[in-house]
Amino acid sequence: MRARKGILCRGLFPPRDVCYKTGRGSTGIFQVCILASGSAGNCVYAGSERTGILIDAGLSFVQIERRLAAAGLSFDQVRAVLVTHEHADHVSGLVRLARKRLDRKRPLPIYLTERTASSIDWQNLTPHLELFQAGARVVVDDLEIDSFTVPHDAIDPVGFTVRAQGVKFSLATDLGYIPDSIRYHLQGSDVLLLESNHDLEMLKVGPYPWPVKQRVMSRVGHLSNDHACDFICQDLDPRVQTLILGHLSEQNNHPEIVRLMADQALLARGISPRLVVASQREPTEAFTF
Ligand SMILES: [Zn+2]
């Protein structure tokens, strides 16, 4: 493997002025499992003992059920689906999922922004939609979920933070860069799923047509490994217990490059959380807090 660019830590860690530990219900558990992550399909489970949610449904229903089971989770625990944006790798399994639950006489609420909802083909389904404005907070049973706008070339894309049992999980994938507003939202995360989409050099010499390369690299495209490592160096909250890097490009990245660069960045930052590189093909374990 060729030598990687050195990683510079330019920024200072922001003041620890936000504390998300609620102290309530600290005997309960909170679980996160990345069922799939990448440009061929995205689906994430997060939940407490009482309530589970899926974020995005870019897998077939069979795969979602199978991967939940492989991680020791059940589709019956899932009370709602939240959608980040309308790209196919995030919603391709959504209609089938909702239909399946209607067949079981247990409608599955789908939380998404109005503009995202109107850009999805619901295929004659009348789904149970819970519409919110990007930036709003929604509550699903004991899960407190905040949404935030992300810079991406979709109609109204968002990321999420999910809090329960004093644990905060943040999800930020499909974004061209990390504005300060998102850095703010990611503070205090105990577990973070962050995009590390492409190696810039691999992308530049890779097979994509030039307009696609430009799109991926743009400020409404995807985060590069360098972007992710800059964030780790400058802004990753030292309290993070599990850092998951995801939405890797199959053509323009390699998990070993991602891991190597992130290890260097964490070393430079002086922290050593559990580091996970999420896969397209198999779920992670269900991380339990
Ligand atoms: Zn995506």
Ligand SMILES: [Zn+2]
């Ligand atoms: Zn996207």
